[in-house]
Amino acid sequence: MRKIKKFSAPEPSMRRLPAYLHVLSRIFKENQTFVSCTTISRQLRLDPTQVRKDLALTGIVGKPRVGYPVEELIGNIKAFLGWDIQRNAVLVGVGSLGTAILGYQQFRLYGLNIIAAFDRDPAQIGRNIFGVNVYPIEKLPEIAVRHQIELGIITVNADSAQEVADLMIRGFIRGIWNFAPKPLEVPNEVVVENALLSVSLGVLTSKLKQIESNRTS
């Protein structure tokens, strides 16, 4: 039996790629056709070698002394992140965060095609939020199967998050983007990405705290 080597990209690299994309899209708008990794690294305060390694992951080939072709590089990064194809998605919980995500048109550029929203609250059912209809939560598995939904976005509170995840699993959803502060139990084949806003706030406030304590000591 041949050992199957599963390729898995380093997560730190994956997390830097979207930032490259933002820098590159501005460079593209300025009609530059080539860009060097030092140009990118300076804007993001990263090590140029690190940028080169990250870009190499996407399969891009640069020209010595010239740099990387901007348009092709943008395409490669998007393909690498899986943003080159549209994926149908549903969102559960049309509170303020859920509504914000429904309204964030940028996500379409990343292949996120939210085709339905769900909520437990009868007052929300039947609403149309930024062009997306709100259905009762019980309908999720049926609608997910019918529309071949790949992604589920959870923007309910922590207490309901697991039930919502279970409904998504019954609807054969393959990836869950979880904004609820609750670790989810899911089968192995389902991918969960937790997007805790508090993580980012914690990094900020703990750095501020460290600066304060370094100053006084």
Next chain:
Amino acid sequence: MRKIKKFSAPEPSMRRLPAYLHVLSRIFKENQTFVSCTTISRQLRLDPTQVRKDLALTGIVGKPRVGYPVEELIGNIKAFLGWDIQRNAVLVGVGSLGTAILGYQQFRLYGLNIIAAFDRDPAQIGRNIFGVNVYPIEKLPEIAVRHQIELGIITVNADSAQEVADLMIRGFIRGIWNFAPKPLEVPNEVVVENALLSVSLGVLTSKLKQIESNRTS
């Protein structure tokens, strides 16, 4: 001259601490007084030694065979993250994401005290969103100084983000929580934490893509 050793916590640890807090708060609600690191690690699918090291950062001392005192541990983590004191904050850009953050009461528990919001759009000025008044953006530096604002939250689009950051710097804000997909230029003493939602989406979609390609190969 004595060399000043600046303590700086490993960022991966800092990013895990908020998740521990969520697990612990549920354990606390269930009236458990002690918790072992294996209990925590199982829920979050982490290595128990890693959990122990992370918790040790906060200065907690556990009892062999018993575990860590839950309530004290919660307090230590909060203190470590800088969530034990209230910090005044302002938010700029009351679009859907800005509104969602204003409405997210949880942040109060992390010491985030948003006392004013700002926007460029005259139609927004004078509104009151979840108890926070909206002022014209030009007023930011003055209001920031008057109320000793420590934190600024940027929820405007990429094109305006740098101007907003400049106004915050003029208002002597010390930390910026930036949701705009734009690397900010700030003086050394100002801390910036970028919270790109697309980073998290990219991790999810690229993992899905990897699964797909591993399956076909």
Next chain:
DNA sequence: TAGATTGTTAATCGATTAACAATC
């Protein structure tokens, strides 16, 4: 006491950074 769990040191693993040849 026996044994589970902490605290800590050592070993491993992986990511970042440095060095440098290849290339246009």
Next chain:
DNA sequence: TAGATTGTTAATCGATTAACAATC
């Protein structure tokens, strides 16, 4: 051509995991 930049290998650094003594 000369020299800037890529691509890649080697060295370093830091984080994770393993091992184990200390302890209640």
